Amino acid sequence: MTFQNTREFAQQLDKQDELNHYRNEFLFPQHNGKNVIYFTGNSLGLQPKRTKQYVDEVMNDWSSLAVEGHFYAEKPWWDYHERFANPLSKLVGAKPSEVTVMNTLTVNLHLLMVSFYRPTKTRYKIICEEKAFPSDQYMFQSQVHFHGYKPEDAIVEIKRREGEHNIRLEDVLAKINEVGDELALVLIGGVNYYTGQVFDMKTITEAGHKAGAIVGFDLAHAAGNIKLELHEWNIDFAAWCSYKYMNSGPGNASGCFIHEKHHANKDLSRFGGWWAQNKERRFLMEPKFDPIVGANGWQVSNLPILSLAPYLASVEMFAEVGMEKLIRKRNQITSYLEFILHEIDKDIEGTEFEIITPTNQEERACQLSVFLHGQGRSLFDYLMKNGVITDWREPNVIRLAPVPFYCSYEDMYDFGQILKQGILTVK
Numbered sequence: 001m002t003f004q005n006t007r008e009f010a011q012q013l014d015k016q017d018e019l020n021h022y023r024n025e026f027l028f029p030q031h032n033g034k035n036v037i038y039f040t041g042n043s044l045g046l047q048p049k050r051t052k053q054y055v056d057e058v059m060n061d062w063s064s065l066a067v068e069g070h071f072y073a074e075k076p077w078w079d080y081h082e083r084f085a086n087p088l089s090k091l092v093g094a095k096p097s098e099v100t101v102m103n104t105l106t107v108n109l110h111l112l113m114v115s116f117y118r119p120t121k122t123r124y125k126i127i128c129e130e131k132a133f134p135s136d137q138y139m140f141q142s143q144v145h146f147h148g149y150k151p152e153d154a155i156v157e158i159k160r161r162e163g164e165h166n167i168r169l170e171d172v173l174a175k176i177n178e179v180g181d182e183l184a185l186v187l188i189g190g191v192n193y194y195t196g197q198v199f200d201m202k203t204i205t206e207a208g209h210k211a212g213a214i215v216g217f218d219l220a221h222a223a224g225n226i227k228l229e230l231h232e233w234n235i236d237f238a239a240w241c242s243y244k245y246m247n248s249g250p251g252n253a254s255g256c257f258i259h260e261k262h263h264a265n266k267d268l269s270r271f272g273g274w275w276a277q278n279k280e281r282r283f284l285m286e287p288k289f290d291p292i293v294g295a296n297g298w299q300v301s302n303l304p305i306l307s308l309a310p311y312l313a314s315v316e317m318f319a320e321v322g323m324e325k326l327i328r329k330r331n332q333i334t335s336y337l338e339f340i341l342h343e344i345d346k347d348i349e350g351t352e353f354e355i356i357t358p359t360n361q362e363e364r365a366c367q368l369s370v371f372l373h374g375q376g377r378s379l380f381d382y383l384m385k386n387g388v389i390t391d392w393r394e395p396n397v398i399r400l401a402p403v404p405f406y407c408s409y410e411d412m413y414d415f416g417q418i419l420k421q422g423i424l425t426v427k
């Protein structure tokens with residue numbers, strides 16, 4: 001499609017957009033009486049209007065039923081998390097028994113590493129990406145320490161080549177080969193949080209397995225954003241947060257995937273708790289730990305129903321629409337945003353910014369990271385003051401996520417005009 005940088009053209013695209021009405025299902029912060037242009041759904045998704053109803057239901061059941069709510073609530077609490085299995089497994093390409101919700105992302109990755117990072121004297125190295133999300137870096141360091149190894153020896157980072165912004169797949173594969181027999185675990189982000197680069201998880205998983213390692217992914221920026229086939233790709237384990245693309249609210253619960261092939265393995269170490277206990281016998285309060293066969297066998301505590309409620313609202317919304325439609329719009333709106341950025345760049349003398357996200361559609365999803373030259377920080381501030389919410393990452397990057405659920409093509413056009421004005425103002 002040939003794009004045009006005009007309001008009429010953007011409005012035309014909105015008219016043709018089959019998801020356009022979903023915009024009305026979300027609550028937007030207001031700026032001068034209008035919805036802001038929201039580009040930070042990769043950091044905290046907007047609140048769906050239907051969420052409140054899900055939370056109110058729990059509040060009402062709590063007030064009228066108290067402890068009886070565990071069994072007699074509208075949606076009983078004792079197995080509330082099982083409502084996620086069907087819709088969530090579809091979203092991430094898993095079997096219902098392979099997914100669960102619990103805790104928060106870093107906590108879940110730690111718990112999964114208890115099972116899937118079992119270093120030995122000869123095979124103890126972890127491959128991750130250079131400049132992984134800080135929480136992941138701290139996790140790797142502390143896990144390696146915990147097992148008595150040295151981070152500088154045990155953690156192997158895949159680097160970007162000099163002058164390049166993204167990691168090449170061939171370099172990931174070469175590193176896996178190079179570490180070879182010493183490799184215990186490959187654990188990288190399915191979508192890089194900084195650049196928005198999407199990794200070829202299937203190929204990386206194959207290579208990791210060939211080297212005799214376990215392969216897991218941090219899907220913080222992938223869940224609800226890209227097409228995932230976790231089961232088919234034979235990934236060992238994965239976890240994601242739900243407050244980014246999945247719109248479940250600040251700091252909310254995480255989702256986990258554990259491949260079926262590991263479910264019955266009683267030799268895997270894990271940190272137990274009563275919510276993992278055989279469901280039929282859980283309330284018999286017996287001393288012997290007999291974990292559920294399936295991802296629920298990694299549960300620890302009884303679940304925070306008040307925080308699962310917004311997550312359920314969101315998962316049901318995703319199930320209603322399906323990833324295909326979201327991905328179709330995502331590709332088009334991201335390309336339109338890219339086009340607008342290039343148009344603005346052409347209109348202005350000198351190079352003001354550079355898009356560091358891959359241009360290839362296969363290697364990117366709902367995010368363009370823009371490296372600002374010159375007055376980056378003041379431009380960012382200008383945008384915020386003018387109703388455009390983006391985020392700032394050191395040293396000079398703003399990240400733009402045109403989330404297909406609630407961003408419009410007209411937003412992209414308006415953003416372009418504000419950006420242009422901003423560049424001319426702060427210059």
Ligand SMILES: *Cc1c(COP(=O)(O)O)cnc(C)c1O
Pocket residue numbers: 104105106107133135136189193218220221241
């Ligand atoms: C957002 C994000 C996290 C956040 O972790 P929490 O435990 O939810 O605070 C972790 N890893 C990556 C890659 C992220 O993008």
